[in-house]
Every structure is written in C-alpha cells, then in structure tokens.
Amino acid sequence: MKGKEKCKALKEIRRRIAEQNDIEYAVRECSHKGDCKGTCPRCEAEVLYLERELEKRRSLGKKVAVTGLAVGMAATISGCQNPFTTVWNTVTGNNGGQVVELGGDAEPPLGGEAMPEVESNSIVELDGDVAYVEPSEECSNDGCDPVEEDGSEEYSDQPIGPESGEIVEDLP
Amino acid sequence: MEDLKLPILAIERLRMMTDGEGVTTLICSMNCPLRCRLCINPYTWDGTKASEVLSVDGLYERVKIDNLYFQTTGGGLTFGGGEPLVHSKFHAAFMEKYQSTGWAFNLESSLQAPFENLERVIPYISCYAIDVKDMEPERYREYTGGDFQVFFDNLMKLKDRVEEDKIILKIPKIPYLHKGDEQKENEEKLRKLGFSNIVLFNYVDPKKRKKLSETALENRGKLITE
Numbered sequence: 172m173k174g175k176e177k178c179k180a181l182k183e184i185r186r187r188i189a190e191q192n193d194i195e196y197a198v199r200e201c202s203h204k205g206d207c208k209g210t211c212p213r214c215e216a217e218v219l220y221l222e223r224e225l226e227k228r229r230s231l232g233k234k235v236a237v238t239g240l241a242v243g244m245a246a247t248i249s250g251c252q253n254p255f256t257t258v259w260n261t262v263t264g265n266n267g268g269q270v271v272e273l274g275g276d277a278e279p280p281l282g283g284e285a286m287p288e289v290e291s292n293s294i295v296e297l298d299g300d301v302a303y304v305e306p307s308e309e310c311s312n313d314g315c316d317p318v319e320e321d322g323s324e325e326y327s328d329q330p331i332g333p334e335s336g337e338i339v340e341d342l343p
Numbered sequence: 344m345e346d347l348k349l350p351i352l353a354i355e356r357l358r359m360m361t362d363g364e365g366v367t368t369l370i371c372s373m374n375c376p377l378r379c380r381l382c383i384n385p386y387t388w389d390g391t392k393a394s395e396v397l398s399v400d401g402l403y404e405r406v407k408i409d410n411l412y413f414q415t416t417g418g419g420l421t422f423g424g425g426e427p428l429v430h431s432k433f434h435a436a437f438m439e440k441y442q443s444t445g446w447a448f449n450l451e452s453s454l455q456a457p458f459e460n461l462e463r464v465i466p467y468i469s470c471y472a473i474d475v476k477d478m479e480p481e482r483y484r485e486y487t488g489g490d491f492q493v494f495f496d497n498l499m500k501l502k503d504r505v506e507e508d509k510i511i512l513k514i515p516k517i518p519y520l521h522k523g524d525e526q527k528e529n530e531e532k533l534r535k536l537g538f539s540n541i542v543l544f545n546y547v548d549p550k551k552r553k554k555l556s557e558t559a560l561e562n563r564g565k566l567i568t569e
Binding site: 221239 | 356357359364365366374408410411412414415416417429430431432433445460
C-alpha cells in the first residue's frame, strides 16, 4: 500500500481513535496534488494532537481506548489485498498461479532482501515510503557521517565484516 | 545494555499490508555473513554506505512516533537487514526493555548465525519471516556463500520451539540459478518437513537494478556471466 491509499488508511485510523475517545477531530481533506508518501507534517501534527488529548484523559483518570482499535482495518479501507495473501493464494492455487514479483514498484512482503534500493547515506528515505530523516545526536559529527570535506561521499568499497560465510557471534 | 549499539542502513516507516498485521516500521541493520549473488542490499556489507549507529533508547526515540498506529492496528517493528541476528544482543535488549509498549516484534532473517543468537530473541518475536534461498546445500553455498547446515539446523530448532503459524518461509525463484523447477522442489521439501506457511516469489531481473559497487558487481558476476 502506498501514497494516497496509505494516507487515507492512516487518516481513518486517526478518526477512529478520536471517535472512540471523544476527542474533537475534524477530518480535513488533503489538497496536495502529486506524489504522496502516506504522511506529511500536517498528518504528523494530527497524531501528536491525538497523543496529547489521550494523555490528558489518562491524567484525569479517564478510560482510553487505543489497543486493537483498528486491527484489520487497513485492508478494509483500501480494498487492497495483502501481498502475503496474494502469494499464499498462489501456493494454494487460488489466484491462477501468479507469483508476485518483488522490487521495482512492488511493495515486498517482509523487508530484508526485498527492500527497495537506497541512494543516500545513513537513515534514508526509501522508495515509495517514508523514513524518519531527522539527524540523530549520536551521529551528528562523530565519524558516522560519510560525507568527505570536498562534499563527495565516502566510498571505501571494502566489505564490512563478517566475511562471506563467516558465522559470527554478536557484532559489537 | 548501555554499550549496545545498532548500525542502521535504513528505517522505513508506515509499512502496511507488508509485514503481517497492522502498521509496521522496518529496521534495516547493517552487516550480513552472506554474499547472495543478487543481494538487494549490498550496502549492508560492501562498504559503500556508512551507517548511523543508535543505542537501544535512541532507536526507541526514532520509532515511537508511530506508537499510536502500532497499538491500534496490532503492528510494531520488523527487524531486517542485512542479517539482524548478528546484532541479537541489541535486539533482545530492545525488545526486553520495550515489550511493555505492546508492539509486535517481527524478525526477517536468513538464520545464518549461531543458534544462541536466535534463541536470544525467541521470547519476544511474534512472526519470523525466513529467507530460505535454496534447500539444496551446494546450490545454497554457491548462491549465498553461506553454510546450508547452519540455516537448516536453526530452522528445525526454531520449528521445535515456536508455534508453526509464527514462521513464514520465503522461497524465491532466483534468476540464473533456478533454471527449472527448483523453487517448487524447495517448497515440497519444506512441506514434507511440516511447514505450511510458505510464500513463493520471483526476484526481479537483476540487470534492471541501479548502480552497484564494484564489490557487489563482482559478487553478482559470479552468477551472471554473460
């Protein structure tokens, strides 16, 4: 699930949290045209607003309804089929034997080797989705920033341990 | 725990319909003992990307922004990589400290690590997505550079210790390596071993990939010769 579809699902989750906890929340239609990453500063501000309101209720001893409030809702809202389900149906012969292709525009089931390619350093924004890009204090200027003085990226091309096939204990 | 640090390639927020139930955040850590010929994240081992290093609390600060979504949808964090089990002490410490959040914790792994690394995280993991690669030991070694027996022993030990429905096996059809029915044969072997939660998928054409480092190209070139 990507873009506007994701934005719509997240907005519906926020609306439901507000409704279940008697929090005033006016759903505003997004006027943004073009690419959408599923969230934006305005959406994030709405999340923070809800958290503040929930905390107020907790501090007043009121009951707060959050846990499991929207389980299974994303699929209902989007009408989108879980890639897991799609592939699983392939295994069980329910979808005509089509096998999902990963990479490119396809959002993969479960991370790792199925990740989109990454273009920049450190915590990055990934293809089609949103990463948290605020620089951390731990990595502000202590050697983890790979940008050289001349502005070029560090490019060591040296393998990072462990070596191929080496089974290691936890790395430090 | 104060000294535990996790080198991170990427954090991908707000994944939906991908890592199982609910809204999830994928934590891609650095380092991997495998050298899969068509690795999609060679940045975790080829030296071309510097990582940001986070403490246990530092990682929590990064991901807590989506706490409301995690709680309402039954979602949480998925630890991937690279191979997350090479940082099992960090992951176990994180999950121990923050299990009270109620977030789900998922693991995406090739199981290429000492069993004690896997055992360390088992108490906290809701769902295991296992990269099978191949069930034929020599082909496995040829493609990954890793030891099939390590993977297989860990897989069977995992099966003995957790409910079967927590384990999802990802079986790829690997271009240039699987030229016949290998994927189907791998699936059948795993079904005979008692696994039923299996995902089949194809890798996209590796020639369509973006720029790779010389190290990654050399690694890939051992499989694609034309």
